[in-house]
Amino acid sequence: MAHALVAEKHPLDDLIRTDRMPHIWCPGCGIGIVMRCYAQAILESGIPVEQHVIVSGIGCAARTPGYMNLDSYHTTHGRPIPFATGLKLVKPELMVTVFSGDGDLAAIGGNHLIHAARRNVDIKVICINNFNYGMTGGQVGPTTPLGAKTTTTPYGNPENPFNFPYLLAAAGAVFVSRWTTIHARQVKEDILYTFHKPGFTFIEVLAPCPVGFGKSNNIDEGVEEMWLYRRRCVLAGRVPDETPWEALQVDLREERPIVVGRFVDEERPVYRPVRLEDKPSEHRG
Numbered sequence: 001m002a003h004a005l006v007a008e009k010h011p012l013d014d015l016i017r018t019d020r021m022p023h024i025w026c027p028g029c030g031i032g033i034v035m036r037c038y039a040q041a042i043l044e045s046g047i048p049v050e051q052h053v054i055v056s057g058i059g060c061a062a063r064t065p066g067y068m069n070l071d072s073y074h075t076t077h078g079r080p081i082p083f084a085t086g087l088k089l090v091k092p093e094l095m096v097t098v099f100s101g102d103g104d105l106a107a108i109g110g111n112h113l114i115h116a117a118r119r120n121v122d123i124k125v126i127c128i129n130n131f132n133y134g135m136t137g138g139q140v141g142p143t144t145p146l147g148a149k150t151t152t153t154p155y156g157n158p159e160n161p162f163n164f165p166y167l168l169a170a171a172g173a174v175f176v177s178r179w180t181t182i183h184a185r186q187v188k189e190d191i192l193y194t195f196h197k198p199g200f201t202f203i204e205v206l207a208p209c210p211v212g213f214g215k216s217n218n219i220d221e222g223v224e225e226m227w228l229y230r231r232r233c234v235l236a237g238r239v240p241d242e243t244p245w246e247a248l249q250v251d252l253r254e255e256r257p258i259v260v261g262r263f264v265d266e267e268r269p270v271y272r273p274v275r276l277e278d279k280p281s282e283h284r285g
């Protein structure tokens, strides 16, 4: 019988709150691809599902915890990193992943991002960079490329955006990579890798937002932005040895390359708070 060929249950079903479907994301949105990579990495991690925790701020990407069948925290705008930091310090046995958007992490939450990297807090950050504030109507944000249009920069963005890999490397992250939604395999592999890498790790995933960023820049469909990635992405040599950091700036004007790859993979002592009971008694106030 034909229906016997159809699996009744997908292997990832247990990790997804299927009762919450349909989701809120627009057709062609890239966020779901990254959520799938995260779910697959959890499945392959060998770390019990009960130990995985997902934390987000506010935005379209930040809706992801609501669809994951995990301990999920949808916090306030820009605050997933301090929330995740507290969680990890109190319960170090948890695998704490922050899953949020570029605006949430680098605009309102920008200071938390760099200071957690500087401290090397043992949390895993996955940042969906769609170059704009998708949820609130496609406004300019700190990663909008120079010259790109948004609803608040109709004549083109006059500001330089953050170069995420460069920023995070300078701030002290022990692992930094960038991929796009056409690199689903690499995204999954890097999430899996960072689960086993102590310290502050950061994965940037460039993702289409056809309804926000695409509409303002004549990129009508999500798949069209995926073709743009396919045309322009080049794999980096290890920076700064072979690729200058400046080359990692995303610039969508003309046919400039978008550099993807792993940029940092280092060891550094992980942040541990000094507890009162750890101090020798003569140093207690």
Ligand SMILES: Cc1ncc(C[n+]2csc(CCOP(=O)(O)OP(=O)(O)O)c2C)c(N)n1
Pocket (backbone or CB within 6 Å): 058, 059, 060, 061, 062, 077, 100, 101, 102, 103, 104, 105, 128, 130, 132, 133, 134, 135, 136, 141, 209
């Ligand atoms: C304190 C506060 N300021 C502003 C907002 C409005 N707001 C909601 S989501 C958002 C931006 C989200 O952008 P991004 O993180 O890039 O996520 P995306 O929606 O693109 O996935 C803003 C400004 C808010 N919810 N709270």
Ligand code: SF4
Pocket (backbone or CB within 6 Å): 024, 025, 026, 028, 029, 030, 031, 060, 061, 130, 134, 135, 208, 209, 210, 211, 212, 213
């Ligand atoms: S507005 Fe953009 S980011 Fe938000 S769901 Fe739609 S396509 Fe995705």
